[in-house]
Structures are given as C-alpha cells and as structure tokens.
Amino acid sequence: MSDVRRTLPQDFRPITTSAEPSRRYAYGGLPAWWRPIARGLGGLSVAVTVAVTACVAYASLHVGDPSNAPPHQASTWLGVASAAPITPQTATASGITVTGESAVTVQPDVAYLTMGIRTEARTAREATDLNATQANAVIDALKRAGVPGAGIRTSGLSLNPVFTPRPPSDNRPPAISSYEAINQVSVTIDDITRAGEIYDAAVNAGANSAGNLRFGVRNERDVTRQALEQAASDARGKADAIASGLGIKVTGVAMASDDGGGIVRPETSDMVAPRALAASAGPPTPVQSGELTFRGRVRVTFGTSN
Numbered sequence: 001m002s003d004v005r006r007t008l009p010q011d012f013r014p015i016t017t018s019a020e021p022s023r024r025y026a027y028g029g030l031p032a033w034w035r036p037i038a039r040g041l042g043g044l045s046v047a048v049t050v051a052v053t054a055c056v057a058y059a060s061l062h063v064g065d066p067s068n069a070p071p072h073q074a075s076t077w078l079g080v081a082s083a084a085p086i087t088p089q090t091a092t093a094s095g096i097t098v099t100g101e102s103a104v105t106v107q108p109d110v111a112y113l114t115m116g117i118r119t120e121a122r123t124a125r126e127a128t129d130l131n132a133t134q135a136n137a138v139i140d141a142l143k144r145a146g147v148p149g150a151g152i153r154t155s156g157l158s159l160n161p162v163f164t165p166r167p168p169s170d171n172r173p174p175a176i177s178s179y180e181a182i183n184q185v186s187v188t189i190d191d192i193t194r195a196g197e198i199y200d201a202a203v204n205a206g207a208n209s210a211g212n213l214r215f216g217v218r219n220e221r222d223v224t225r226q227a228l229e230q231a232a233s234d235a236r237g238k239a240d241a242i243a244s245g246l247g248i249k250v251t252g253v254a255m256a257s258d259d260g261g262g263i264v265r266p267e268t269s270d271m272v273a274p275r276a277l278a279a280s281a282g283p284p285t286p287v288q289s290g291e292l293t294f295r296g297r298v299r300v301t302f303g304t305s306n
Contacts, residue, residue, distance in 0.1 A: 100235025102296040104227045108215035111189040116209025124179040131181035134206040141205030156184035196287040227296030235300040255301040264293040
C-alpha cells in the first residue's frame with residue numbers, strides 16, 4: 001500500500017462519505033462546485049453523475065424533443081440508439097376479376113386416318129420384305145381412291161421378335177419363333193364424305209392393324225381466336241353486371257390472360273379391326289363426322305371507379 005501511495009500525486013487525499021464508510025480516493029484539484037457532490041456521493045457516484053449529465057446536455061443540444069423527430073429516422077436519446085418501427089406497406093387496388101367462357105361449334109372439313117400394315121415371318125428379312133410389298137399395295141390403293149401423295153405419310157415403322165411362350169417353371173432363355181414388322185400410315189382426307197370409302201380401300205389392299213380416325217378444321221387458328229374473342233366479350237358482360245349491382249363503373253382492363261380451352265371432339269374409338277372387315281364383304285364402313293366445338297376461356301381483371 002505504501003508503494004501505491006508513493007505513485008499518487010501530492011495533492012491527492014482520501015475522503016470518506018457518510019453513506020459509505022469505506023475509504024475512496026479523489027483528486028483535490030476538482031472544481032470547487034464539484035466538491036460537495038463528491039463528498040455526498042463518493043468517487044464512483046461522481047463518475048456516473050458526470051456521464052449522465054454529459055449525455056443529457058448532448059441530447060438537449062443535438063436531438064431536442066424526440067416526439068418531433070421524423071418517424072423514418074432513428075432517434076438518439078440519452079446515448080441509446082433505437083430504430084423507428086417499420087410501417088407496413090399496404091397495396092390496395094379496386095377491381096373486378098371474372099372468367100369469360102365461350103363455345104364455337106363448327107363443321108369439320110378435314111379427316112385424319114391412321115392405319116397399320118402388320119406382317120409376320122420366320123426371319124426378320126422375310127417379315128420386312130413381306131411388309132414392304134403389302135404397304136406399297138395399300139399406298140397404291142389410297143392413291144387410286146383419290147388421296148394425293150402429299151396426303152400420305154409413314155408415321156411409324158417397327159420390327160420386333162416374337163418369342164415362343166414357355167411355362168413359368170421353364171428357366172431356359174426365351175426362344176425367338178418369328179419376327180413381326182409393322183408399317184403405320186397416316187392419311188389426310190380432304191373430302192370427309194369419302195372417309196369410309198378410303199378406309200375400306202386401304203383394308204382391301206392389305207391394311208390389317210386397327211386404325212384411328214379423327215376430324216378437324218383447316219383454319220383452326222381462326223376458330224380459336226373467334227372463341228377467345230367471344231370469351232373476352234363474356235367476361236366484360238359479367239364485369240358490367242357485377243359493377244351495376246355494386247353501384248360502381250368499369251373503367252378498363254387491368255390484366256387479362258388465356259385461361260385454357262381447346263377443341264372438344266366427339267367421343268370416338270379405334271375403328272374395327274380391318275382384318276375382320278376385309279374377311280366379310282359387307283357394306284361400306286359408315287363414318288359420321290359430327291361437329292367440333294372450340295372452347296375459349298379467359299381471365300380478366302377490370303379496373304373500377306365509384
């Protein structure tokens with residue numbers, strides 16, 4: 001302790017507070033107006049008092065009344081920084097959202113026929129050669145029936161082995177018994193009234209795999225646009241009706257989108273197996289084209305005003 005006191009200034013002297021009997025050390029060189037405070041509070045209290053007073057003075061000079069500070073600024077009070085609460089941004093928009101629908105019915109003006117030529121032989125080469133001969137006969141028959149060469153195309157070719165069936169208890173590798181070749185031909189028929197006649201011509205020439213027939217329209221894009229226009233008009237009518245009931249006015253379109261649609265075709269199934277048809281010299285195959293329905297569907301948001 002004597003070593004510590006030798007390091008203190010000569011004008012340093014201990015003081016004792018009435019509230020705290022322990023001895024503390026303070027500089028006697030403090031200003032006179034601080035000495036009563038030092039005697040009453042002690043050395044530690046002096047430091048706290050100085051810090052608080054300085055903070056209050058700084059806040060009074062530089063911040064002022066915190067209630068007058070803009071809400072978007074951070075405020076400093078008594079040396080403590082705090083961010084102002086974030087005000088949630090709420091986007092409000094008035095409008096009416098509706099779905100417009102339409103159905104445009106048209107008569108088909110084109111037919112698409114798909115048929116197959118299937119052959120089977122002991123070897124792959126034999127199956128392929130036999131299939132080529134039979135497919136050429138079918139194509140020639142189609143042309144004689146009035147189908148132009150541009151309306152005939154090969155849509156599929158396949159060659160597969162045919163395995164001899166074995167019982168489940170037989171663990172030997174499967175044995176190839178023959179090969180099967182299939183040539184699939186797609187035909188565009190411009191005169192849909194002759195679809196059944198052209199089908200029969202292909203069967204009689206050797207087409208023997210079940211075919212499929214569907215109808216369409218050449219100007220499909222134009223009919224689709226017509227359906228969308230009618231759907232948009234339907235949407236506007238719905239929006240006007242809603243606005244009238246609410247006592248407001250439709251001012252314009254805020255957003256619009258194609259919400260689906262497409263062609264509704266009559267339910268059809270694969271045509272009867274040509275092999276059975278060729279075996280019986282029955283009447284011509286009847287074909288009914290029916291109608292095609294193009295459906296339009298749009299979703300529109302309209303702006304409104306009172």
